[in-house]
Amino acid sequence: MVSRKKLVWGVLVALSVFGVAGFFYFRSNSNGKQHFEEAHAVRGTISSSVSTTGAVEPQTRVKIQSSVGGRIEDILVEEGQLVKKGEVLAMLSSTERAALLDAAKLQGKSEQSYWQKVYKETAVIAPMAGQVIVRSVDPGKTVTTSDSLFVLSDRLLVKAFVDETDIGRVKVGQKAVIGLDAYPEIRVNGVVGHIYYESHLQNNVNIYNVDVIPERIPDVFRSGMSANIEIIVQEKQNALLVPVAAVQSRRGKTVVLQRRGSGKEDEVRFKTVQTGLQDERHIEILEGLKDNAVVLLPDTSFVLPGKKGGSNPFMPQRSRTR
Numbered sequence: 663m664v665s666r667k668k669l670v671w672g673v674l675v676a677l678s679v680f681g682v683a684g685f686f687y688f689r690s691n692s693n694g695k696q697h698f699e700e701a702h703a704v705r706g707t708i709s710s711s712v713s714t715t716g717a718v719e720p721q722t723r724v725k726i727q728s729s730v731g732g733r734i735e736d737i738l739v740e741e742g743q744l745v746k747k748g749e750v751l752a753m754l755s756s757t758e759r760a761a762l763l764d765a766a767k768l769q770g771k772s773e774q775s776y777w778q779k780v781y782k783e784t785a786v787i788a789p790m791a792g793q794v795i796v797r798s799v800d801p802g803k804t805v806t807t808s809d810s811l812f813v814l815s816d817r818l819l820v821k822a823f824v825d826e827t828d829i830g831r832v833k834v835g836q837k838a839v840i841g842l843d844a845y846p847e848i849r850v851n852g853v854v855g856h857i858y859y860e861s862h863l864q865n866n867v868n869i870y871n872v873d874v875i876p877e878r879i880p881d882v883f884r885s886g887m888s889a890n891i892e893i894i895v896q897e898k899q900n901a902l903l904v905p906v907a908a909v910q911s912r913r914g915k916t917v918v919l920q921r922r923g924s925g926k927e928d929e930v931r932f933k934t935v936q937t938g939l940q941d942e943r944h945i946e947i948l949e950g951l952k953d954n955a956v957v958l959l960p961d962t963s964f965v966l967p968g969k970k971g972g973s974n975p976f977m978p979q980r981s982r983t984r
Contacts, residue, residue: 707899708939708940715889727810731804733803737751742794748787753785794813826867836895838852896939902948904957905944
């Protein structure tokens with residue numbers, strides 16, 4: 663029982679020592695001056711944007727099917743190849759021609775050659791100019807009229823998925839910047855080409871598809887690739903900008919912090935301003951500041967105790983040699 667009382671008293675004494683030492687430590691730090699970083703109001707370009715995700719898709723996707731069922735005899739194009747409207751993509755023998763040629767082959771080459779000239783192959787023709795993005799068949803394969811032989815695309819675009827809370831800010835003709843998850847170093851400029859009228863539900867949120875047309879199509883673009891899209895809603899050039907951290911709200915007003923005047927480094931004042939566009943780093947000042955005006959930012963850099971405003975009594979001290 664006695665040892666337990668001694669333990670309790672020992673803890674109380676230790677807490678008292680720590681409390682007194684901590685009081686003097688924090689008191690010594692509180693006597694230090696408040697430090698600020700200075701920033702200048704400068705002219706620059708700022709923009710407001712809608713950031714979202716999407717996918718690379720063909721603008722017009724056409725499946726090519728044969729008008730007759732039969733056997734593929736020859737493929738004349740490769741995947742990724744650009745073709746013109748009316749160009750022959752493949753040649754096939756109808757079911758009847760394939761059966762006739764197989765029977766003539768048993769009778770000799772001359773008989774087979776005769777029927778090959780008399781009974782012509784059927785051509786599969788491109789209905790439009792574009793790029794072959796899918797080739798589903800090889801020579802010798804038997805197909806029906808419902809089978810897809812090729813898929814053509816006139817060009818690739820990016821289909822952006824825009825939340826209904828942002829769709830009201832998106833307009834046809836707005837500029838956009840496209841990035842690919844597979845190639846983050848590639849950035850392609852584009853423009854909003856079409857906003858779909860019907861939404862679809864995704865994760866309990868109404869999403870509208872927006873077609874973003876790239877200014878150029880890099881060779882690495884592939885249908886189905888995931889993309890990041892930044893749609894520029896509004897952009898201003900030669901705007902007066904300050905860091906976002908310099909602007910704060912005080913008593914219902916938007917203010918910045920400035921020094922009162924030369925020679926009074928410790929005295930600061932709040933200056934009311936009117937703001938405009940804002941991005942991740944800067945905010946536009948419409949009224950209240952002039953070019954190259956100096957604003958103050960709180961100094962958030964970490965300073966070890968003992969450098970300014972006192973020392974920590976609980977930190978081990980290095981002995982100094984005289």
